[in-house]
Amino acid sequence: MLETTLRRISKAAHLFSPYTLVRTLDRVDQLSRATRDLAKSIDALRVHTEQLLAIERMNWELRADLDALPEHLDVGRIRTHVQRAVADASIDLDPFPHIVVDRWLPRDVYDTIVRALPPSVFFADRDVSRQRLLVPFSVAPDYSQRVWRFVARDIVSSMLEAALTDTFRPLIRDYVRSFCPGMPPEVDLSLHASQGRIMLRRPGYVITPHRDPKWGFLTCLVYLVRPGDNEAYGTQLYRVKNDEEAPSGKPYYVEDARCELVKSVPFRANSMLIFLNSSGAHGASIPADAQPPDLERYLYQFRLGPTNRAIAELLARMPEDRRVLWAGAKAEKAEGYY
Structure with a gap:
């Protein structure tokens, strides 16, 4: 035992x-x-x-609506409307050059792109603070695919690129001269769109004041307002104390203490905010206790910047001490063009 x-x-x-x-x-x-x-x-x-x-x-x-899209999405009618809306918008220089284009699409077309938003479940495979879908979509209903492919290809690339290049041309050339004094007068600074994305923001969302990647000269935000949404929780524009050039081509986050709120752009139906990504900062937030608890805000974001060939030309003409401030993946990709 x-x-x-x-x-x-x-x-x-x-x-x-x-x-x-x-x-x-x-x-x-x-x-x-x-x-x-x-x-x-x-x-x-x-x-x-x-x-x-x-x-x-x-x-x-939406099978019947899908069949009617070719007639409804009339390129000529939409182009005329978009060009007039952009041309009529006034440039505000404070805190940095920007315009807000109201009624930028024919109302029926705007309602169509909002209706074509994929259901929120298509955003659910990413963290709640970074829910977004690249446009065109890889997976989505046919109606969403068709409408948003039209937005990216025909509206952004075919209409807005040219209209916004014309509107911001003098400001962009002055901006480029500020960091590239040797810019050749013949350099082509026409703007071309990056792949856009639809972002879904919910209560608790915060993106602190920042500037976007530098080679995206213009940032464009389209507010996708669904029936019942109000105008709260748009975009904040800040003046920055002791402002300075961003230290690299990456997003540049600025300390809150240096930021002075100048304007809150409302989350308004059929409106689009476009700004020169040159100085100051922008941000956005939705309080964690915002009501209703299932509140959603959808935005379509795309950026406009120069071609790789133009980037290579500018890099070659920049002073060495400025060139390092524009380093990054975009600059590396452009190296073979000069």
Whole structure:
């Protein structure tokens, strides 16, 4: 009996030995990681299933509207309207050059692009603070795909690029001369759009005052206001004390203490904010206790910047001490053009 008791004590002691404890804890950690990975996989499967169901539902509900789109999205009518709306907008220089284009689309076309927003489940596979979809979409209902492909290809690339280049041309040339005094007069500074994205913001969203990547000379924000949305939680524009050039081509975040709020641009239907990404800062936020709790704000963002060839020409003419401030992936991609 004593021998049996001693064996039991020995086994118990073995369980509490440092080596055994470490191995046991390691197995527990492995099981915990496996459980977390499984939960993530199940959640991703749930999201993808809901997306497929949403595609089936919207494809069925909007099948007649899809067939009517070619006649409804009349390029000539929309181009005339967009060009006039941009030309009529006044440039405000404080705190940095910007315009707000009201009624920038024919109202029926604006209502169509809002209606074509993919359901929120298509944003659900990213963290709640960074929910966005690149346009054109990789996965979305047919109606959403068709409408937003038209927005990116025909409205942004075919209409807004030229209209906004004309509007901001003198300001952009002055801005470029400020960091590239040797800019050749013949350099082509016509603007071209980056791939845009639709952003979904919810209560608790915050993006602190910042400037966007430098080679995106213009940032464009289209407010996608659904029926029932109010004008709260748009975009804040700041003047920056002791302002200075951003230290690289990456987004440049500015300390709150240096920022003075100049203007809050409302989240207004059929309006678009465009600003020169040269100085100051912009930001946005939605309080965590904003009502209703399921509040959503949709925006379409795209940037306009010079071609890779123009970037290469400017880099070659910049003083060395300025060139390092414009380094980054965009500059590296342009190196082969000069």
